[in-house]
Amino acid sequence: MCGRWHMEFLDNLIDACLGALPLDLLVFGKIVDVYRNNISEGYIGIKNGLIVYVGSKPKRARETIEHPSEYILPAYIDGHIHIESSLMTPSTFAKAVIPRGTCCVIADPHEIANVMGLEGVKFMINDAKRSPLKIYFMIPSCVPSTHLETSGAEIGLMEIKKLKRFKQIMGLGEVMNYWGVIKKDRSILEKIKTCSGMIIDGHAPGLKGEELCAYALAGITSDHEVTSIDEAEEKMSLGMWIMIREGSTAKNLSKLIKIISKGCPERSMLVTDDRxxxxxxxxGHLDHCLRRAVExxxxxxxxVKMVTLKPAEYFGLRDLGGLSPGKSADxxxxxxxxxxxxxxxxxxxKITAKNGLYLGISRPAAPPKKILRKIVNIGAFKPKDLCIKHPSRMKGKVKVRVIGLIKDQIITDEIHCDMELVNGEVKPDLERDILKICVLERHEGTGRVGKGFVMGFNLKEGAFAxxxxxxxxNIIAVGTNDEDLYKAIIRLGEINGGLVVASRGKILKDLPxxxxxxMTTEDAFKISEKMESLEEAVSKLGCKVKSPFTALSFLSLPVIPKLRITDYGLIDAKKSKIVELFIP
Structure with a gap:
């Protein structure tokens, strides 16, 4: 297949293929053929950045690299990722994943879009240009995700039309407001209509039956929120693609990979989502997904097909996904x-990484000043704003809704617990692992704070935010007492955002x-070192969760069942409505 962008070189490419001109590079090893599910020894010839020859005989080349005992694969494609979750900028993220074999990612920048809108998305697109990693973007479809939280910006029709002009844009990102689609919300349907003819990704955990049909009817063709075989089979039967996720928090591969062995590999791929x-x-990155799948x-x-050929087919990346003439030599x-x-x-x-070391171009550049502006506004927030009081009673027991963590998942449970009132106030119950959780609006300085309780962190003292x-x-914090919660939140305002651990009235660790x-401009090694220090501090306070900050970060997402918390309070995600903390 010859893409138009290299047609002008076609004469030279044909000559190199036939031996009339030398190849730039000849690679020898065990070639993994993703088209025929076959492995055979052979040569791959490269000219002008393209694969021009695949065969059993050597060709004349300026350089040859031989790996007779190793396997030659197409480089990997991550079909769904939020780069911001790595805490790295796109160009820095690239240096971390390329040595792992990743050549391309399709990123949904809705994290920064929720804070900075169009300006933030443009920053991601421009920063991505400073790396050899092929980074494509989906337009954030739900900013904010619902009306049940306060975002710092909105992505509306005007912003979508502007973003469509960028060549790096692939389509419309995950449509999280699935109830909006089903209930024919005009704003979300207009966004979908504006992106007609483009790829439209989905996000519909647990949706089934006629409601799923209505959702798919809108042109939504994938879902990465699938958590069961039955759900995967139903969505596949309606023509949807299943993105099997193995991220830092949500790990669905072990359960869902069984659908591939049942003979349904055609409309599926492996993705990381948040890593x-x-x-x-x-x-690792997608190499970790590959290891887990084989395990x-x-x-x-x-x-291998699920991180190469399949995502290339879904996204129409005709120059990627396989080892054949005309493909990019990735x-x-x-x-x-x-x-x-x-x-x-x-x-x-070009050799971009070797034995785990990044060898590609490096063009460091400081982010624009407008991207580094003051972005955390906690307003007139006071310690008393953290107090949880019953509206009418002063003592006795009351029944409350508690968010329940589920290991290795971002879905949560809703647990009903009897708790003691002391002078009209409900406080954390550490013996039962019931901690206080809060979300403080940080974009407009309204001081609005949603408060509740959560089980599963096992924190014994202190707080983290x-x-x-x-x-x-917005600012999310969990803790054993109001003093440390307040201390951690105030520190976030001082450092203009980040991660904080506090205990006994002191800040133990922070990461601006x-x-x-x-995000930060620091590299993966520095971020990882600081994160390990933060997580160690949280662990010493009793927390049993492997990635506590990541687990905490998803508890405010009001489009994932069951119980969530935003600056408006507790949210029943399935019903998409605010619910009371106290149960009558």
Whole structure:
């Protein structure tokens, strides 16, 4: 397949293929054929950044690299990721994932869009240009995600039309407001209509039956929120693509990968969604997904197809996804099809990483001043604003709704607990692992704060807080007492966003995130080191959750069942409405 962008070089490419001109690079090894599910020894010839020859005979080349015992794969494509969740900018993120074999990602920048709107999305697009990683973007469709939280910006029809002009835009990002689609909300349907003919990603956990049909009818063609085989099969039967997620918090691969062994690999791919910098360094990116899939019993070549050929087909990336003439020479050479340890990564035919080290271009640039402006406004927030009082009673027991964490998932449970009133106030119950949680609006300085309780963190003292709080990224904090909660929140205002741990009235650790309260310009190694220090501090306070800040960040997402919390209070995500903390 010859794309129009290299037709002018076609004569030279044909000559190089036939041996009349030398290849730029010849690669020898065990070629993984994702088209025929086959592995065979052979050569791949590269000219002008493209694959021009695949065969069993060597060709004349300026340079040859031989890896007879290793496997040559198409480089990987992540079909759904929020780069901001790594706490890195796109150009810095690229340096972390390229050595792992990733050549392309399709990013939904709705995190920064919820804080900075169009300006934030443009920053992501421009910063991505400073890297060899092929970074495409989906237009954030739901900013804010619903009317049940306060965002710092909106992405409306005007912004969508402006973003459509960028060549890096692939389509409309995950349509989280699925009830808006089903109930024919004009604003969301107009957004979908504006992107007609483009790819439209979905987000519809648990949706089924006629409501799922109505959702798919709008032209929504994928979902990464699937958590069961039955759900996956129903959505596949309606023509939707299933993105099997294995991120830092949401881990659905173990359960869903079984659908591939049942003979349904055609409309599925592996994605990460949200992946923290430390996890990328310590476990990997899509290479980690490949290892996990093979561990679960999936055929290695089928697994490779799910991070190469399948996402390329879904997104129409005709120059990626396989090792065939005319494709971009984006190649990863791995030690075996169990560990997937990359020894060489090529992007556009150039060696961009070797043995885990990034060797590509590096064009550091400070973010524009407007991106680094003051972005955390806590207004006239006072300690008394954290108090949870019953509206009519002073003593006795009351029944309250409590958010329940679920291990390795971002869905939550709704737990009803009897709690003691003391002078009309309900306080955390550490013996039962019931902690106070709050979300403070930070964009407009209204001082509005949603308050509630959560189980699952096992914190025994102190508090921790963050401005990474999906999706509107207000301040979210959890703690054992109001003093430390207040201390942590105030510190976030002082550092203009980030992550904070407090105990006994003192700040133990913090990590400033000067870009929208979501990202820093530091690299993965520095971020990982600081995150380990933060998580260690939280662990010493008793927390048992592996990635406590990541787990906390999703508790404010009002489009994931069941019980959530935003600056408006507790949210029943399934019914998309505010519910009272106290149960009559």
């Amino acid at each position: 923290h910098s430390g996890d990328i360094l310590n476990e 679960e019993g999936l055929d290695p070549v089928d697994a 190649i990863v050479i791995v030690n075996n099809l169990k560990e997937f340890k990359a020894s060489v990564v090529l992007i556009n035919g 963050s401005t990474v709080a999906h999706d509107s990224h 995130l000067p870009i929208a309260g979501l």
